[in-house]
Amino acid sequence: MAAFPFDVVAFDLDGTLADTxxxxxxxxxxxxxxxxxxxxxxxxxxxxxxxxxxxxxxxxxxxxxxxxxxxxxxxxxxxxxxxxxHIADESFAFPGCEAALDELAARGVILAICTNKLEALAWRFVDAIGWNRRFPVIIGGDTVGVSKPDPAPLLATIARAGGGRAAFVGDSITDTTTARAAAIPCIALSFGFHDRPPAELGADLLIDHYDELIPALERLAG
Missing domain, CATH: 1.10.150.240 (Putative phosphatase; domain 2)
Incomplete structure (x- = not known):
């Protein structure tokens, strides 16, 4: 299998990985x-x-x-x-999300979370939903003293994940603004928690389902 073009793929949490x-x-x-x-x-x-x-x-x-x-x-x-x-009483992973995460991990990609959720709550959610072994790095809104859309949390996420070529996946203008400020390519989801039409988020690529994530990342690396 050819080497995957990204070393690290970071994700927003609420509205991106899971419907919380x-x-x-x-x-x-x-x-x-x-x-x-x-x-x-x-x-x-x-x-x-x-x-x-x-x-x-x-x-x-x-x-x-x-x-x-x-x-x-x-x-x-x-x-x-x-x-x-009650952090995960009714929350659930978006369709295709876990399969995409498994495929990325199988290709040697380090998975990380960059969220504005408090870090302790993010770790608690990840543990409650059974993802505690998927993400070695989680940066929350309180981890580095500033929160998204400041680029510092995303840059810290990538650094703690080992650095290298990275991409960010999110669902909101906060996420795409953060990625642009950090000079990191970004994929946005057409589902999730939006405050405007997804096409107006300004992402490099927009996907409609997690089945499209890995091909989109490969195109993004182009």
Whole structure:
């Protein structure tokens, strides 16, 4: 088998590797209920994910007509406690994802995660879903002091994975902006958690299913 053109392939987590919206929605709405604010429909939460838990809570409160940092700080531990206890109750890997990860690993690619989720929560999710041996490197939104779209987390992810030629896979404008800032080629998913049409994300390539990932990476290396 010919050598694969990338040494490292890094992935966003929420909305890219897995549909985590059901559990994030449950945690957000539990928190909003505890604070006495209206819950948010699951479909709306999908467009709020990607900037970390505090940003999600901030947007959830804003949807109910309140924007108050003191309330965000009050709700944050409520959110974390609930989400940690229910982190993978209803979340699931996107179709074809695990097969694509297996194929990349079989070709000698180091798999890594670069997410704005808190690192401890990302590791907890990976363990809960049975992926603890797939990803030797996870960089979270709190790991290096800044979060995406700053390129530092992605660059740190690649460095900790051993360096070499790398690509990034994501689902949002945050991911594509991060990749561009890091000068790393990027593939975006037409599914996942978007706040705009996928064609407007600015990725190098756009795929509709994980079955297309490895051919897309090979084309990207072109």
């Amino acid at each position: 919206a059901p559990d994030l929605t449950a945690a957000l709405n539990h928190t909003l209920e505890q604070l006495g604010y209206p819950v948010v429909p699951a479909g709306d939460v999908r467009h709020m994910v990607g900037h970390g838990a505090k940003a999600l809570l901030r947007q959830g409160l804003a949807a109910g007509g309140r924007s108050d940092e003191a309330l965000v700080e009050r709700g944050f531990p409520i959110f974390l406690d609930y989400y940690e206890a």
